[in-house]
Amino acid sequence: MHTRRPAAHVAAFLNVSACFPLTDVIKLQLVEAGLVECLLEVVAQTVDGEREEDVAQLKTASDLMVLLLLGDESMQKLFEGGKGSVFQRVLSWIPSHNHQLQLAGALAIANFARNDGNCIHMVDTGIVQKLLELLDRHVEEGNVTVQHAALSALRNLAIPVVNKSKMLSAGVADVVLRFLQSEMPPVQFKLLGTLRMLIDTQAEAADQLGTNGKLVERLVEWCEAKDHAGVMGESNRLLSALIRHSKSKEVVRTVIQGGGVKHLVTMATSEHMIMQNEALVALGLIAALDLASAEKDFVGADLVSVLHKLLSDERSAPEIKYNSMILTCAVMGSGETWSSNCCP
Ligand SMILES: *[C@@H]1O[C@H](CO)[C@@H](O)[C@H](O)[C@H]1NC(C)=O
Ligand SMILES: CC(=O)N[C@H]1CO[C@H](CO)[C@@H](O)[C@@H]1O
Numbered sequence: 001m002h003t004r005r006p007a008a009h010v011a012a013f014l015n016v017s018a019c020f021p022l023t024d025v026i027k028l029q030l031v032e033a034g035l036v037e038c039l040l041e042v043v044a045q046t047v048d049g050e051r052e053e054d055v056a057q058l059k060t061a062s063d064l065m066v067l068l069l070l071g072d073e074s075m076q077k078l079f080e081g082g083k084g085s086v087f088q089r090v091l092s093w094i095p096s097h098n099h100q101l102q103l104a105g106a107l108a109i110a111n112f113a114r115n116d117g118n119c120i121h122m123v124d125t126g127i128v129q130k131l132l133e134l135l136d137r138h139v140e141e142g143n144v145t146v147q148h149a150a151l152s153a154l155r156n157l158a159i160p161v162v163n164k165s166k167m168l169s170a171g172v173a174d175v176v177l178r179f180l181q182s183e184m185p186p187v188q189f190k191l192l193g194t195l196r197m198l199i200d201t202q203a204e205a206a207d208q209l210g211t212n213g214k215l216v217e218r219l220v221e222w223c224e225a226k227d228h229a230g231v232m233g234e235s236n237r238l239l240s241a242l243i244r245h246s247k248s249k250e251v252v253r254t255v256i257q258g259g260g261v262k263h264l265v266t267m268a269t270s271e272h273m274i275m276q277n278e279a280l281v282a283l284g285l286i287a288a289l290d291l292a293s294a295e296k297d298f299v300g301a302d303l304v305s306v307l308h309k310l311l312s313d314e315r316s317a318p319e320i321k322y323n324s325m326i327l328t329c330a331v332m333g334s335g336e337t338w339s340s341n342c343c344p
Pocket of ligand 2: 165
């Protein structure tokens with residue numbers, strides 16, 4: 001399901017692509033014509049320079065490098081199975097002392113991480129440690145653009161199932177959590193996405209994060225971030241994912257105590273079916289695992305009328321109706337013998 005992922009655009013902050021509208025074909029041609037070697041040469045010559053034109057050239061050359069990686073074919077050609085000299089050079093930018101190179105290096109990794117094969121190779125050859133060290137250097141008073149780029153790279157790398165546990169044991173979740181207090185929505189958004197990718201199918205990690213009261217509290221706060229739809233959506237999705245992947249009563253308790261139930265009820269009315277479903281499954285687990293504690297919040301958020309709406313709306317997909325029925329059943333089914341028959 002997750003084989004393709006969005007390219008990490010420099011444009012998120014710098015709006016460079018507006019200046020260079022390169023098509024994928026042109027990107028490939030530029031790569032084949034050897035532009036990359038020239039760019040690397042410019043970088044090498046200007047990296048220690050302090051003159052204004054050195055700084056400007058370094059920025060242009062490294063931004064252009066990232067742009068070339070936005071093309072699927074040019075990216076794969078430069079990756080060369082992870083042995084390519086370009087890939088190796090870009091890797092060396094990450095531990096450098098130049099913020100611009102760190103930024104370009106992290107964005108480049110995010111772009112190389114657009115398919116499972118590349119991600120698996122990069123994780124196996126130690127890229128995670130390099131990114132964590134980079135983030136570590138940018139925790140407080142750090143450069144927000146670099147934070148955003150490094151988190152984008154980690155998020156993409158965390159998508160292949162085989163590498164999640166490896167990234168978790170490398171301590172990615174702990175480092176990412178150090179940015180929980182960030183006030184920058186782009187950083188918040190990538191932080192949420194990285195955690196959500198990491199805990200997908202990882203019950204133990206979901207349990208650990210889902211019982212982290214500080215995290216859940218922040219998620220609930222972000223579920224109300226109406227000015228930042230992306231952060232709000234990701235926050236809802238992570239809240240639901242913590243419950244779904246842990247299936248843990250402790251996590252359910254933490255979410256109830258943190259005031260998260262009402263947000264999940266609202267999420268069930270999302271315009272995106274995938275989010276509706278994620279909400280319904282999480283609410284079903286809440287009802288199954290701790291109905292007594294959740295009851296007040298279900299009533300307060302008017303869950304019954306949400307369910308009624310989902311069940312009676314002919315535009316609701318069959319899957320949504322089915323999960324709504326299961327949830328209805330779980331909410332009513334306080335008698336154990338009865339509910340075990342009713343709720344699969
Ligand atoms: C962060 O680093 C980038 C790249 O050097 C630079 O363009 C940007 O101005 C820096 N941002 C801050 C807030 O220092
Ligand atoms: C520990 C872990 O899951 N790492 C894996 C990353 O992916 C490759 C390819 O499947 C495995 O060989 C690693 O063991």
